[in-house]
Amino acid sequence: MREIQIAFFDIDGTLVDMDWKKMTETMRQTLITLHEKGILLVIATGRPPFRVPVFEGVSFDAYMTFNGSYCYDSRGILIHSHAIPSADAEKIVRNAARIHHPCVAAGRDRLVCNGADQNLIDYFAISKQTLKKSDDFDSFLEKEEVYQIMCGCVREEYDSVLKGVKGAEITAWWPRAVDIIPKGSGKNIGVEKILSFFHLSRDQAIAFGDGGNDIPMLKSVGMGVAMGNSTDEVRNAASYVCPSVKEEGITQFFRELNIL
Numbered sequence: 001m002r003e004i005q006i007a008f009f010d011i012d013g014t015l016v017d018m019d020w021k022k023m024t025e026t027m028r029q030t031l032i033t034l035h036e037k038g039i040l041l042v043i044a045t046g047r048p049p050f051r052v053p054v055f056e057g058v059s060f061d062a063y064m065t066f067n068g069s070y071c072y073d074s075r076g077i078l079i080h081s082h083a084i085p086s087a088d089a090e091k092i093v094r095n096a097a098r099i100h101h102p103c104v105a106a107g108r109d110r111l112v113c114n115g116a117d118q119n120l121i122d123y124f125a126i127s128k129q130t131l132k133k134s135d136d137f138d139s140f141l142e143k144e145e146v147y148q149i150m151c152g153c154v155r156e157e158y159d160s161v162l163k164g165v166k167g168a169e170i171t172a173w174w175p176r177a178v179d180i181i182p183k184g185s186g187k188n189i190g191v192e193k194i195l196s197f198f199h200l201s202r203d204q205a206i207a208f209g210d211g212g213n214d215i216p217m218l219k220s221v222g223m224g225v226a227m228g229n230s231t232d233e234v235r236n237a238a239s240y241v242c243p244s245v246k247e248e249g250i251t252q253f254f255r256e257l258n259i260l
Contacts, residue, residue: 004259005204006040008064008191008217009250011047012126013173013210014227015055017245021128023055030251031058033260042194044068044187046148046171046179046213047127048106062197066147067171067181067213068190070108073197080193082182083145085167090141092168092180095161096151104131104150105141112140119152123177149180173211188216208242208250210234225253 009015016023035041040061043052049065049072062073071079084092093103093114102115104124112134113120124131134140149168153161158170158178171186172178187209195205205221207214210230215237218224226238228249235241243249254260 002201002203002222004039004206004223004257005200006042006061006195006198006206007034008042008044008187008194008205008207008221010209010211010214010217011043011045011053013229014208014214014245014250016053018126020246021126024248026248026251027245028055028058030248030254030260031055034254035059037259039259040198040200044190044207044209044214044217046173048108048111048148050109051111051127051129062194064187064190064194066106067179067185068187068193068217069147069181069185071190071193079197080190081145081147082185082189083147084149084180084182086142086146088165088167089146089149091163091165092149092151092161093141095163095165096153099153099157099160101151101153101157101161105137105146106148106150107140107144107146112137114138117152119176120150123150123152123174126174147182150177151180152177171213173213179213186216187214188220191217191220208253209238210245225250 042062044064046067064071069082104113114137116131167183170178203222206223207221208225210227218238224238225240226235228244242253
């Protein structure tokens with residue numbers, strides 16, 4: 001494997017513990033040191049751009065948001081953009097309503113929702129977010145580019161939510177809710193676009209993740225690392241497994257590589 005030049009990091013359950021909901025000082029210092037050594041740092045998250053947290057003193061070189069559907073560099077230069085077709089977005093919302101599930105639709109600059117059930121409330125609480133019903137939900141779907149739709153459904157309901165939908169697919173990292181993204185999207189596509197932007201190869205890249213939506217990313221880099229708090233499915237998809245986020249697994253892994 002070539003020398004690591006770029007590192008991709010999921011946020012929830014990877015950089016930030018789900019219970020603590022904040023980055024540890026050890027993790028923060030690790031990222032600062034990696035950047036000082038010339039390694040490019042990339043956030044790779046299902047969150048929208050405006051909900052990506054700022055970590056004091058840490059400089060990221062690029063951001064992969066909406067599970068790879070909207071990517072940009074530290075200057076705000078757009079690297080990749082892929083929205084859900086509007087007709088499919090409207091169909092997804094109708095399908096979800098038939099099985100009594102509200103939805104949250106995410107554009108580049110804001111979220112709108114047509115209601116909130118306990119699954120959605122709990123899902124957004126993971127990242128310390130709250131939901132409020134939007135008056136302009138329907139017009140938002142018609143007029144704005146929708147990059148992701150969140151719905152509080154379980155695996156047995158996936159087919160019902162996507163019935164008749166051709167331009168979108170489901171990715172999930174939590175058992176009671178899903179992120180619905182453009183067909184042919186995913187964190188692997190985000191990796192591909194960002195590597196191309198920086199003129200780097202997959203062999204020069206490392207990625208860390210813990211959820212099902214991280215699997216495509218872990219498979220698309222030279223060194224895909226699953227967190228110790230990952231499910232077996234994620235562990236099996238990765239090339240390596242490091243200790244959990246609570247155990248400072250990322251820091252330990254870079255020390256084993258003699259990078260720290």
